[in-house]
Amino acid sequence: MVKSMTGFGRAEANQGAYKILVEMKSVNHRFCEFNIRMPKQFLVLEEKIKKAVGSYLQRGRVEMFITVEGQNIHEHSLDVDWQLLSAYIDVLHKVKDKHQISGSIDINDILKLENVFTIREAQTGLEEIEKVLLEQVRLATEQLVSMRTLEGEQLKEDIFVHLTYIESMARELQQFAPTVVEAYRKRLEKKMKDFLDSQIDEQRIMAEAAIFADRADINEELKRIHSHLGQFTQSLHSREPVGRKLDFLVQELNREVNTIGSKANDAKIANLVVEMKACLEKIKEQVQNIE
Template identity: 30%
Template sequence: MAIRSMTGFGSAAGENDFISVRAEVKALNGKFLEINARLPKSYQSKELELRKLLQSKMERGTVQVFFNIENKSVNTGQYKINKELARFYYDEITELGFELGANVNEALMRIMEFPDVLSVVEEDERLEENWNLIYSTCEKAIDNLKQFREEEGMALGKAMEQCVLTIRNQVDKVISLEPQRLDTIRERIANNLEEFIGVENIDRNRFEQELIYFLEKMDIAEEKTRLLQHCQFFLDNLYKDSGGKKLGFIAQEMGREINTMGAKAYHFGIQQSVVTMKEELEKIKEQVLNIL
């Protein structure tokens, strides 16, 4: 399975003899699957079925589903007036009209256009046929969203791959600067000793022993090796069905090695490389959060 982005968008449209449907599915970042889907009143009994569809096809993220359903004919069923809601609107408008001295003669006709005041009661057979259309249209929208996620995921993968390659190049640069770094450390220690105790008081044997101890303590060979291994492990898993969480854990391990390398650097050129590696790693961490 290809690498997939957590964000995405998909839409689809369909129609039958009675209605036309447009479904839009939007996915955003999220640790868990959170579904926000609302069906028109006539189909609210099907909401559980819709949620099961989304749960079977989606994994993590915040998923929002929107439907635009239009009747093709005014004679698709019997009309039903929500009298309680209509009275509420009428009383409010009449009271406001009295306060403002406005004409409210056409208020009732306008109220009929308000949401949920006038609805069509579908016949059971027609309702089921319409629901099948809504369901299949939503399925197509989800499939289109998944295609979008894969395309976006490949773009994210290429970007992260480039970041990892940049980090590896910086490790190669650090390796090339290692002889200069060791010379810098030796020179700095020698200068400090000469400054504080004088050249004539330096015990050369003791100096060499302390220098070896310090160089061992400041050695970054293991960090370089582990960082290169983590980089390769990241690339090996990047286009597999590993998931963003696994890539995130690998990135954390890369960060530990980079930070340790920076703490032991003792060389301006190596510190510059460490800064560059940290910048690239931050890009990776941001992009990993958007991977399923």
């Protein structure tokens, strides 16, 4: 089943005390890559989230946005480094006495002292939140995969149209190619007639025509094109990710068509080559977005 690498998924859970929203989108990428944005207190779940999403996807860059809102999700506590605070106050008194500074030590000054007070945030109900969050990740991922599958089917249909067109042009080349050699032989014969005043060297004409036929022979290239097209069609019906294989086959098809173009000694063949390359370029654009 051909899947696109472009998709979007969204899932939301409202548990009363808290609300979880998961949004994710994916675009084409050579490998499978994740970029997850979520509250820092839930970063401990990042690897579990990647594993859950990765079980559905093989390729693509995935961006996820996770928000968790609600009350009583966090408990805050205040830690005081009493030893450091005492040291600060002792030093302040010594500075006052030594330099005869008047005034008392203000509580606001104490609160500004570095590293004395630390606010700690403890998360409550992590197991329950984790279960709901991972469930929303799963639902959002399935929605994203559904969209990727739908777009993949559209890509496949479009590619089949271009493959059929290339196949028809390859058959036309196969039927037309032999006539090019015969046309060359006749042109050569006419030129020799005009130049040699009707005295024709048949052996020379046959030799020249044989050299031309060997140089312009495109049968091997056409065989490989038909083979690649068959593999391409077979791959499009596979249930495994085939994006990389299709990308390779497009390159191989393009190479064979370029070789035919370099051998072309006929305007019609040259035109067919241009048309085939245009189709391959369109297929290449579509393949770039296939998983």
